[in-house]
Amino acid sequence: MTDVPHFSYPFRFGPRAVGGELLSNGDLSIGLDGWTLTRCTGELDDTVYGDAAPGLKLTRTVLQPHFGANAPPWPFPLVGGQQYVARARVRTAAGAPMFLYVDYYSDDAGANWIGGFDHKFIGSGGMDAIEVTFTPDPGTKVGDYGAYQEGSTVDPSAAIGDVFWMDDLSLRPATGSAGRAAAVVEQDTLDEIADCVLAVLLCPLGFRVELPTFGFQDPTFTTGPVDAKTPAELWEPRATVLVREHQDVFDELVRRATTTVRVRSEN
Numbered sequence: 104m105t106d107v108p109h110f111s112y113p114f115r116f117g118p119r120a121v122g123g124e125l126l127s128n129g130d131l132s133i134g135l136d137g138w139t140l141t142r143c144t145g146e147l148d149d150t151v152y153g154d155a156a157p158g159l160k161l162t163r164t165v166l167q168p169h170f171g172a173n174a175p176p177w178p179f180p181l182v183g184g185q186q187y188v189a190r191a192r193v194r195t196a197a198g199a200p201m202f203l204y205v206d207y208y209s210d211d212a213g214a215n216w217i218g219g220f221d222h223k224f225i226g227s228g229g230m231d232a233i234e235v236t237f238t239p240d241p242g243t244k245v246g247d248y249g250a251y252q253e254g255s256t257v258d259p260s261a262a263i264g265d266v267f268w269m270d271d272l273s274l275r276p277a278t279g280s281a282g283r284a285a286a287v288v289e290q291d292t293l294d295e296i297a298d299c300v301l302a303v304l305l306c307p308l309g310f311r312v313e314l315p316t317f318g319f320q321d322p323t324f325t326t327g328p329v330d331a332k333t334p335a336e337l338w339e340p341r342a343t344v345l346v347r348e349h350q351d352v353f354d355e356l357v358r359r360a361t362t363t364v365r366v367r368s369e370n
């Protein structure tokens with residue numbers, strides 16, 4: 104099976120992942136190598152995206168609280184007080200509660216648990232992209248990261264054979280971490296290309312005196328679709344940009360545009 108990462112995130116103005124990837128096989132590109140499964144069986148499933156890229160399908164084998172998996176390596180280095188961004192793709196039944204978790208430990212043996220979090224989200228029925236920003240407690244030296252689904256003998260909806268899917272787990276240092284991480288991204292990564300697209304779309308057309316055609320025409324008070332794709336792909340040829348637009352649910356005078364950036368793969 105071939106595999107491709109399926110990261111594509113809307114622009115965010117909060118903390119950004121800037122450091123190197125701490126996980127070694129979060130996208131399952133080398134199969135289940137290093138993954139730890141809890142109360143379930145795991146298999147690569149290439150039907151989760153509707154293409155040939157595999158994700159991990161987990162099937163509950165024991166009716167006890169929560170089943171799931173965490174990504175290698177276990178444990179990985181985690182610095183107390185440093186901010187991090189955890190990402191994952193998870194697919195579960197629409198309306199089903201899921202959790203991403205990170206545990207913090209104070210020593211390399213991983214036995215000295217000092218904290219952590221469980222981030223709850225509700226599945227849409229499709230492959231959801233989840234992103235969580237967190238800061239480990241002071242004293243943290245290592246951690247582990249994974250996803251699980253709740254359910255036990257006291258939950259009438261839980262059953263042996265319950266399934267969910269996960270893929271593209273990522274955990275990286277972020278900006279906004281008391282000077283511990285420089286605000287840089289590696290060149291030619293998706294983050295760097297997305298930053299360049301953001302620079303195009305945040306620059307009003309004509310604003311740069313020496314390059315007046317650089318930027319994005321302010322769409323305020325215009326009608327019809329917003330063309331962010333043309334300027335973004337003109338000035339950032341490494342990107343393929345998808346813009347989805349919809350009317351605001353509460354205010355019909357407001358239209359919202361979501362810009363998705365992918366690395367251009369065709370020539």
Ligand SMILES: [Ca+2]
Pocket residue numbers: 106107108130131132156157158270271
């Ligand atoms: Ca994958």
